[in-house]
Amino acid sequence: MDLTLLSVIELSEALKKHEITSIEIAEAYLQRIAKKDGEIGAYITVCNQGTLEASKNADTSLSDIAGIPVAVKDNICTKGITTTCASKMLYGYVPPYDASVIEKLKSAGSFVLGKLNMDEFGMGSSTENSALKLTRNPYDYDRVPGGSSGGAAAAVAAYEAPFAIASDTGGSIRQPAAFCGVVGMKPTYGSVSRYGLVAFASSLDQIGPITRTVRDNRLIFNIICGKDARDSTTAESVYERDAIDISSLRIAVLSELMDSASADVKEKIIKAASKLERLGAQIDILSLPEIKSALSAYYIISSAEASSNLARYDGVRYGYRVKNFDDIDDMMIQSRSEGFGEEVKRRIMLGTFALSTGYHDAYYKRAKHVQRAVINAFDRIFKSYDLILAPTTPGVAFRFGEMKNDPTAMYRQDICTVPASIAGLPALSLPVGKNAAGLPIGAQLIGAAFSENLIYSVAELLEREVKYCGL
Amino acid sequence: MKRRIDIKHIASLAKLSFDDQETAILEKNFESILDFAGELPILVDADDMSDVLELDKLRDDHISAGISVDILLKQAPSSLNGFISVPKVIEN
Amino acid sequence: MVYDVYEMVIGLEVHVELKTETKIFCSCSTAFGAEPNTQCCPVCMGLPGALPTLNKKAVEYAIKAGLALNCDINRYTRMDRKNYFYPDLPKAYQISQYDLPLCKNGYVEIESSGKRKKIGITRIHLEEDAGKLIHDADAGTLIDCNRCGVPLIEIVSEPDIRSAEEAVTYVKSLRSILLYTGVSDVKMQEGSLRCDVNLSVRRRGDSMLGNRCELKNINSFRFIAEAIEYEFRRQVDAVERGELIVIETRRFDQNDGKTYAMRPKEDAGEYRFFPEPDIPAFLISDDYISKIAVELPMLPDAKKEMLMVKYGLTKYDAELLTENPSRCEYYEFAASKTNYPKILANIMISELTECACLPDAEMLAQICNFSGEERINSNTAKKLLTSLLNGDKRTPEDIIREENLEQISSVEALMPFVEEAIAGNQKSVNDYKAGKSAALKAIVGSVMRSTSGRANAVKVSEILADVLK
Structure with a gap:
């Protein structure tokens, strides 16, 4: 029995029935990684020793993920395990503390399998911006796995991890999940603690699970969510509605997002919509014109916050410091210029510009106004609708190098995911089909704040109908 | 709106440096990014007061242990006698 | 004098460390x-992934200070990021307050040239302190992050001050008021008050x-005055020469009392302020402010009035x-006894100013009583005080009794000593009778010596004047 093929829930049930042991799970995954990761390149660090040790001491009574290892995106701090953010700047950096979500997962009896590749500091939509290595889409090795959580999505899709936790700022969980045919959730802003997540854009970043099934995703979310005294932006989570009546469900499809999608993606979204309709849901097509400026507003806001969040990397207390310099100023400038990759520097420059005197009002302030307008627009929709169904991405996974010469082409990859990000709303991507070339296509379910329960329930229904086949 | 973006000035604020070639590419990038970020609509400003902190939920003033100096300094590129060291800063 | 044609216009920025147990974030x-670096954690060290959490006490203390300084408290307020690079700033931004400070429109009343004057306070805001840098010739610059994150309030005055004296009085008043609120130790030498x-x-x-x-690097009241005097002259001299005053930051040199231009930071003032996303804005309720207002102690000005009225000081x-x-507080307690x-x-002001350790208040009160009742004279009072301060466990009553220190005031008791003194100071007696009234002092002194200082000097003078008529 290949344990890597089981879902988290299946593994948990088998563990509780003493049919398998945690050690066997750990060994199975380590073997799979050893076999596959040379090709796929999802992992930056594999915790061979740590995993085996922890699996020996696993207490499977702690929770429904006890005894099951987790793979972690490399921008989430893991005590004693290098956390690089896929950057030269933090190469070899070992955090002296665990992120709050890691503490929660450990208390639940899970343990860290390894750290996953990503776009440097979370900036990118293909994981091509990793300074450390290349990650390939398990469905087609010439194509990107998406980003910035490419390593996480690829690992879960290729059975190199039972589940992963990653981060999403503008689509970084959802887009790679769609490209790799797995389930990814970006929860409501404030529902999961960011303490220990290396900050990219503080008002947008959220941690969420990447799994092969919707039920697995819900399980992990319920363990990691909750108010944290160490993160002042977390809220008391209030999750409404346990059971749903599909026949009373009203779902909106946004025309602007559908228009941005390619034919093959559109086709699968329409099919998903029909399935939900057949189950009794009411589907309406709506227009949300405010969404058109969401992408620009996102890039200004996220770059502005990033330019501030990444200023701490100055070669002084930790991280990369050049060896030869004239004075401290020179040391800082050189360390940052060498330690950061091109995209990171580009965004820092954009963010610095947007906040600088003379441009602050025209760019940063205006972007915040647009954000408010998008939030209000969504509020209006959710007065009459329960969920929004949309494509997760405009197209399927693209080839390596395809977006290289035009940064804005890469930015447009986020067009479907960014609206939920800047509104702080929960959004889940699940695979709803493949195109003619066999490449996965994801659909997005967006809900009102703290409606994760509803999203998961509808996603489970859809998953059952679609019967998507993984690798 | 035609902007003259001073790449050198922004780079100095961000403590980054670019050679001439990189600067040229950046200037081009900036043009296209800012076009794309473009004409953001001017909308009514309303300070949203819904997400406010409640004062009694703030952190209590009780000391808890931090991280030991040895561990902190392990990550420092250069240290001396418990201090982190950097090239001499001229304060003038 | 050319300087009289000009006036100086001064505003002060005072940073005060709040006396909380823990740092602000x-x-x-x-x-x-x-x-060094033994009071640090991921947050104040600016480690990747760390997030700030606001200290409740710091907010409370800042509001307390604001109320004591007659400020309006902004009901809706928030923190902002001030972005710049410096090795003592771990996050490369300081969490401070920009356009919605906690307090505004306050004032301090001072006395200037015998008149009451109000010095306006534009704003008070909360912010975090930076670390300490030590410059070493060989090792370069050494950084200690212990002070990173210590809570500060910055008190910005209106440019209402017109002399060095007013400036010093203002800072002294500020210091005194803040001492009374208990929010800070306000010690300039230790850096908990910076100007x-x-x-x-x-x-x-x-x-x-x-x-x-x-002007920066001023850490005593004397230096405040010196720096102001020097800078006033420097600027007037420059204006008289037709030169433009360059807007700049200048460093005060304690050794020569002059100010020197600091090398201008290239992008000084380009701080790219924006609201701190990791700490939501907060709403301060009327209730909360009332609770703090109620806990405010009587402040120095009111205290002064009260003491003058109640005790006739x-x-x-x-x-x-x-x-x-x-x-x-000690005075009031002793005064009640x-x-x-x-x-x-009088005793406290003349004898006990330098005293780090004040004597038992009840004992001191007793001494005052005996003195007031004329049971002892001032010499004896001083003696008793000294004994108390040296740890003598006896009560003043006991000491007086045991050492026979009771003042001698009755005519019968004094007469023998007076007669003895007259007999032994014939020259002074003759001088006095000849009209030199000052000669009496010597005779009185003689009586004091022969009574071991216990004689009532006033009484002795009276008796002598009578006898030698």
Whole structure:
């Protein structure tokens, strides 16, 4: 029995029935990684020793993920395990503390399998911006796995991890999940603690699970969510509605997002919509014109916050410091210029510009106004609708190098995911089909704040109908 | 709106440096990014007061242990006698 | 004098360390004097992934200070990021407050040239302190992050100050008021009170403000005055020469009393302020403010008035006694135990100013009582005080009895000594009878010596005057 093929829930049930042991799970995954990761390149660090040790001491009574290892995106701090953010700047950096979500997962009896590749500091939509290595889409090795959580999505899709936790700022969980045919959730802003997540854009970043099934995703979310005294932006989570009546469900499809999608993606979204309709849901097509400026507003806001969040990397207390310099100023400038990759520097420059005197009002302030307008627009929709169904991405996974010469082409990859990000709303991507070339296509379910329960329930229904086949 | 973006000035604020070639590419990038970020609509400003902190939920003033100096300094590129060291800063 | 044609226009920026147990954004200790980098954590070190959490007490103390300084408290307020690079700033931004400070529109009343004057306070805001840098010739610059994150309030005054004396009085008043609120130790030498001076000059009668310079590195009241005097002259001299005053930051040199231009930071002032996304804005309710207002102690000015009215003290004495709240508390407690509060005030002011350790208040009150009742004279009072301070466990009553220190005031008891003194000081007696009234002193002195200082000097003078008529 290949344990890597089981879902988290299946593994948990088998563990509780003493049919398998945690050690066997750990060994199975380590073997799979050893076999596959040379090709796929999802992992930056594999915790061979740590995993085996922890699996020996696993207490499977702690929770429904006890005894099951987790793979972690490399921008989430893991005590004693290098956390690089896929950057030269933090190469070899070992955090002296665990992120709050890691503490929660450990208390639940899970343990860290390894750290996953990503776009440097979370900036990118293909994981091509990793300074450390290349990650390939398990469905087609010439194509990107998406980003910035490419390593996480690829690992879960290729059975190199039972589940992963990653981060999403503008689509970084959802887009790679769609490209790799797995389930990814970006929860409501404030529902999961960011303490220990290396900050990219503080008002947008959220941690969420990447799994092969919707039920697995819900399980992990319920363990990691909750108010944290160490993160002042977390809220008391209030999750409404346990059971749903599909026949009373009203779902909106946004025309602007559908228009941005390619034919093959559109086709699968329409099919998903029909399935939900057949189950009794009411589907309406709506227009949300405010969404058109969401992408620009996102890039200004996220770059502005990033330019501030990444200023701490100055070669002084930790991280990369050049060896030869004239004075401290020179040391800082050189360390940052060498330690950061091109995209990171580009965004820092954009963010610095947007906040600088003379441009602050025209760019940063205006972007915040647009954000408010998008939030209000969504509020209006959710007065009459329960969920929004949309494509997760405009197209399927693209080839390596395809977006290289035009940064804005890469930015447009986020067009479907960014609206939920800047509104702080929960959004889940699940695979709803493949195109003619066999490449996965994801659909997005967006809900009102703290409606994760509803999203998961509808996603489970859809998953059952679609019967998507993984690798 | 035609902007003259001073790449050198922004780079100095961000403590980054670019050679001439990189600067040229950046200037081009900036043009296209800012076009794309473009004409953001001017909308009514309303300070949203819904997400406010409640004062009694703030952190209590009780000391808890931090991280030991040895561990902190392990990550420092250069240290001396418990201090982190950097090239001499001229304060003038 | 050309300087008389000009007036100085001064505004002060005072930074005050709040006396909380923990830092403003993390739970590290704020205790002074620890080994370098031993009071740090991921938050104050600016480690990747760390997030700030606001200290409840810091907000409370800042509001307390604001109320004591007659400010309006902004009901909706938030933190902002001030972005710049410096090795003592771990996050490369300081969490401070920009356009919605906690307090505004306050004032402090001071006395200037015998008149009451209000010095306006534009704003008070909360912010975090930076670390300490030590410059070493060989090792370069050494960084200690213990002070990173210590809570500060910055008190910005209106440019209402017109002399060095006013500036010093203002800072002293500020210091005294803050001491009373208990929010800070306000010790300039220790850095819990720091003062930057903004000074410009203009011809008297002008209403336009001249270009101003910011003066830094001033850490005592004397230096505040010195720096101001020097800078005033420097600016007037420059204006007289037809030169433009460059708006800049200048460093005060304690050795030569001059100010020197600091190398301008290239992008000084380009801080790219934006609201701190990791700490939501907060709403301060009327209730919350009332609770703090109710806990405010009586402040120095009111205390002074009260002491003058209740105990009949002079303004000068009341001022000295109210400078320090714990001394004042001591005075009030001791004064409640004696019928002679003025004597108590005199003793405290003349004998006990340098005293780090005040004597038992009840004992001191007793001494005052005996003094007031004329059971002892001032010499004896001093003697008793000394004994008390040296740890003598006996009560003043006991000491007087055991050492026979009771003042001799009755005519019968004094007469023998007076007669002895007259007999032994014939020259002085003759001088006195000849009209030199000052000669009496020598005879009185003689009586004091022969009674071991116990004679009532006033009484002795009276008796002598009578006898030698």
